Amino acid sequence: MNKQKLIGPFHQLLTLDKLPLKGPLKDESLEIIQEAGILIQDDQIIEVGNFEELRSKITLDQTELHLLEGDCVAVPGWIDCHTHICFGGTRARDFAMRNAGKSYLEIAEAGGGIWDTVTQTRKLDLIQLAANTTKNANQHLMEGVTTIEVKSGYGLNHEEELKMLRAIKEANSKTPADLISTCLAAHMKPRDFEGTNAEYLKLIGETLLPQIKIEQLSNRVDAFIEKSAFSSEEIEPYFQKAKEFGFDITVHADQFTAGGSEVAVKFNAKSADHLEASGEHEISLLAQTGTIAVALPGASLGLGCDFTPARKLLDKGGSLAIASDWNPGSAPMGDLITQASILATFQKLSTAEVLAGITVRAAATLNLSDRGILKPGMLADFSIYPSSNYQEILYHQGKLKPAQVWKSGNRVTASVN
Numbered sequence: 001m002n003k004q005k006l007i008g009p010f011h012q013l014l015t016l017d018k019l020p021l022k023g024p025l026k027d028e029s030l031e032i033i034q035e036a037g038i039l040i041q042d043d044q045i046i047e048v049g050n051f052e053e054l055r056s057k058i059t060l061d062q063t064e065l066h067l068l069e070g071d072c073v074a075v076p077g078w079i080d081c082h083t084h085i086c087f088g089g090t091r092a093r094d095f096a097m098r099n100a101g102k103s104y105l106e107i108a109e110a111g112g113g114i115w116d117t118v119t120q121t122r123k124l125d126l127i128q129l130a131a132n133t134t135k136n137a138n139q140h141l142m143e144g145v146t147t148i149e150v151k152s153g154y155g156l157n158h159e160e161e162l163k164m165l166r167a168i169k170e171a172n173s174k175t176p177a178d179l180i181s182t183c184l185a186a187h188m189k190p191r192d193f194e195g196t197n198a199e200y201l202k203l204i205g206e207t208l209l210p211q212i213k214i215e216q217l218s219n220r221v222d223a224f225i226e227k228s229a230f231s232s233e234e235i236e237p238y239f240q241k242a243k244e245f246g247f248d249i250t251v252h253a254d255q256f257t258a259g260g261s262e263v264a265v266k267f268n269a270k271s272a273d274h275l276e277a278s279g280e281h282e283i284s285l286l287a288q289t290g291t292i293a294v295a296l297p298g299a300s301l302g303l304g305c306d307f308t309p310a311r312k313l314l315d316k317g318g319s320l321a322i323a324s325d326w327n328p329g330s331a332p333m334g335d336l337i338t339q340a341s342i343l344a345t346f347q348k349l350s351t352a353e354v355l356a357g358i359t360v361r362a363a364a365t366l367n368l369s370d371r372g373i374l375k376p377g378m379l380a381d382f383s384i385y386p387s388s389n390y391q392e393i394l395y396h397q398g399k400l401k402p403a404q405v406w407k408s409g410n411r412v413t414a415s416v417n
Contacts, residue, residue: 001042005409006058007066008037009051011388013074015374016359022287022319025352032390038074039063040380043408048374066411071388072403075355076374077146077381079362080336082250082273082294084151084184084327085136086129086168089120091329095302104228114154115191117328121154126167133171133179136326136334141177141412144383144402145336148177149323149366151222153184157193158208161185165217176412180366182250183212186223186230186238197234205241213245220270220366224252225260232263239267248367254278255299265289271321271365275308276300283309287318292365294321295357297343298331310347321365322357338398351394380409 013036019029037051039058047054055065094112107113121129133150140148150171152164165181172179185204189197212218221242223235229252239249249267253260255274261282264272272286273294286293295308310320322343326334333339336358344354363372371379383402385393392400405412 004039004041004046004058004063005066006037006039006054006063007406008054008068010036010038010068010074010384011071012036012390013038013048013374014076014355014390015048016076016355017373017375019352019356019360021361021364023317024314025350025356027350027352030352030355036074038374038380038382040409043380045374045376045378045380047376068384070386073385073387073390073393074374074382075144075385075390075393076359076372077383077405077407078144078336078358079147079366079368079372080140080145080324080326080358081149081271081321081362081365082151082296082323082325083148083334084153084325085140085148085334086133086150086152086164086171087117087121087154087328088124088129088132089117089328091116091332094329095332098303114188114329117154118156118190121164122160126163126170129164129167130170130174133167134174137171137175137177137179140326140334140336141175141405141407142402143335143337144405146177146381146383146405146407147180147363147366147368147371149180149182151182151184153187153222156185156187156190158204158211161204161208162211162215162217165212166215169217176407176410180220180368181218182220182222183209183218183247184222184224186221186235188224188229197230198237201230201234201238205238209242209245209247219246219248220250221247222250222252225263226252226256228256232259235263236266239263243267250365254282258282261286261291264291270367273323274299275313276306278309283312283316283318287313287316292319292321292361294323294365295343296323296325296331297339298325298333301339301342302330302332307343307346310343310349314349314353319361319364320353320357321362322354323362335398337393341394341397344394351391354394380406382406
């Protein structure tokens with residue numbers, strides 16, 4: 001057994017503990033420990049509390065003391081519960097064309113869109129794709145994101161989807177961050193598949209999903225329910241097959257048109273993500289269930305469209321997580337704190353609602369109960385910000401970066417070259 005580690009003192013330590021999973025949150029509900037310390041053993045938190053009291057309990061021959069200089073704030077490691085950081089190439093031309101007034105169809109006809117990324121991703125071998133994913137994950141990590149969901153969906157056939165999921169698994173072994181993989185083979189029907197949408201979904205449901213289980217590449221299945229992708233009726237048999245194999249379900253829902261959130265609720269999905277087109281019916285439906293709404297402000301910024309109705313979802317009693325949607329097309333920024341702080345401004349979210357949305361509530365979308373809170377028994381995932389006031393984190397809209405990031409009880413450094 002390794003030595004314990006005591007880190008501190010922190011002017012403020014935000015535990016994110018004792019918060020309900022659903023409904024609005026006031027900043028007064030945040031548990032803040034003043035002049036705090038964190039005592040850890042291996043990858044877990046042993047105790048949080050007053051630094052001097054913790055220091056009086058330890059013996060230096062059994063404990064490493066990590067003294068901090070200047071005022072600082074400790075927060076749980078951020079959790080980004082929706083990304084597409086496993087990809088090849090760039091879609092900078094798409095962004096320029098979209099801003100110049102070109103439509104989605106015009107961009108696709110010019111060789112852009114999702115299929116452009118599929119083509120570029122297929123050109124990479126597993127090692128190259130894993131390296132790209134590791135680089136992106138490490139960039140996220142150094143900005144305080146210690147757990148990252150990563151989707152496939154740019155392979156769109158049996159072997160290429162397996163390549164992506166294997167690359168994510170390989171990247172997970174190369175970065176200190178935890179990568180949680182999701183199969184998004186139902187992103188769109190590939191252009192080189194000659195059958196119908198239903199035939200494509202039947203094929204991947206019968207051949208790809210069992211292979212993923214055999215190789216233990218993912219426990220999660222996602223699908224894009226939209227006019228440009230798959231209808232609700234087409235997706236339901238596929239989700240039924242995924243449930244039979246024991247996969248958790250998540251859904252790209254209500255991005256441009258409503259309908260996907262109803263499927264998410266029907267299949268007891270862990271989350272319904274996007275929701276920019278959700279109306280009162282969809283908001284009420286989600287609020288009454290255990291399916292967590294995930295806002296993706298990066299996509300709204302990239303596409304110039306409305307934000308997820310986060311305020312209404314919370315006020316109706318729903319649960320809200322916030323994720324970056326980092327992808328090469330609609331959300332290339334990949335800066336979770338910048339996006340979350342902008343969403344807060346436009347949707348009038350409290351700091352507590354934002355921080356819960358990228359910690360404990362985000363953890364719930366991934367079915368993870370061991371992180372997102374700083375308390376005994378949880379993973380020692382946390383970031384240290386050089387400030388005396390936790391409110392500065394969102395106030396600076398991403399410009400204030402962590403001075404230190406700790407993952408599983410170790411201070412991490414990660415190359416982003």
